[in-house]
Structure formats: structure tokens, C-alpha cells
Amino acid sequence: MEPVYYCENNVCVVEYQDSIDFEFCQNHNLIKKEYIPLADLFILDFKNISFIDSAGIGNMVGVFRILDAQSKSLCLINLRSNIRKVLQISEIEHVFPIFDSLQDAKSHYKSVLSSPKAL
Secondary structure (H helix, E strand, O other): OOOEEEEEOOEEEEEOOEEEOHHHHHHOOOOOHHHHHHOOEEEEEOOOEEEEOHHHHHHHHHHHHHHHHOOOEEEEEOOOHHHHHHHHHOOOOOOOOEEOOHHHHHHHOHHHHOOOOOO
């Protein structure tokens, strides 16, 4: 299923369904390239994700590198305990800021978001 994008005020929230696995990664990038110019902060919402595999983690790292090269930020929200555990085991949870909610993520980045293109 296609991710759903909500972009406004220099922020894009991307919601996913079901799983981020090899099959998903064959057909999708975590963030479509045409959305990258629209925001400086990308928030990946995992509230509906029940499974992620190494292909999904690799896709996240690839997106992180693309955004980082353009001085943009990426964070994750609403991770289920099993997804958080996979990220901990793979030692990747230190790469991505993780927040419990959208409000927590926006609050953390508030000073950055109030000054356009400051990231």
C-alpha cells in the first residue's frame, strides 16, 4: 500500500501501512523524491507498522543519507515495541531520533521549524 503524505509548514509526515519489508522496498522508497524539496523535516509515522526487516532498515538508512546530504532531518514516531526492539538489536535506533508522538517530534524541532531552511 502506498504511503500517505501530509506536508505543511516545512514538515512532511509520512504514514505507512502493515510492514516495511523487502516486498515494500521493491515497489516504494520510504520517501518519494518529489516530496524532498517540500520540507526540511520528515517524520515517519510507524503507528500502523507491525513488521520491518533488513530491507526496510536499509531503505531508512538510504533515505537518511539523502536527506542528511541536503541538510534535512528525519525522525520516527509511534513505534510499536517490536519495531523498536528490531531497531535496538540492529543498533540503528541511535541514528534516528525516535519520539512517542507527532506532537513530541514537532516540539523537539520547534526552534528549527520556526526559521525556514535552517536545518
